[in-house]
Amino acid sequence: MPSWGFLGWIIFGGIAGWIASKIMKTDASMGIVMNIIVGIVGGLLGGWILTAFGVGGGGWIFSMLTAIGGAVLLLWIVGMVTGRRSA
Structure with a gap:
């Protein structure tokens, strides 16, 4: 994320987590905090795999x-x- 810092990670992670939860049909059981966490951890996981x-x-x-x-x-x-x- 270019120069958005911590707020950018939260917004970016929330959007990514929300889209992923829609794809996996788990959105009804997840709240905004879990979407953010899943998006941030998912970004780290995806980045680690692609780097490997x-x-x-x-x-x-x-x-x-x-x-x-x-x-x-x-x-x-x-x-x-x-x-x-x-x-």
């Missing part, structure tokens, strides 16, 4: 897609561990 494969760069759109992808993966993993299945 040597993929990087891009602007804010690439970063948003990375965060959404990581958040979807995170929600899927949590669903598998807790026994919830998505439709």
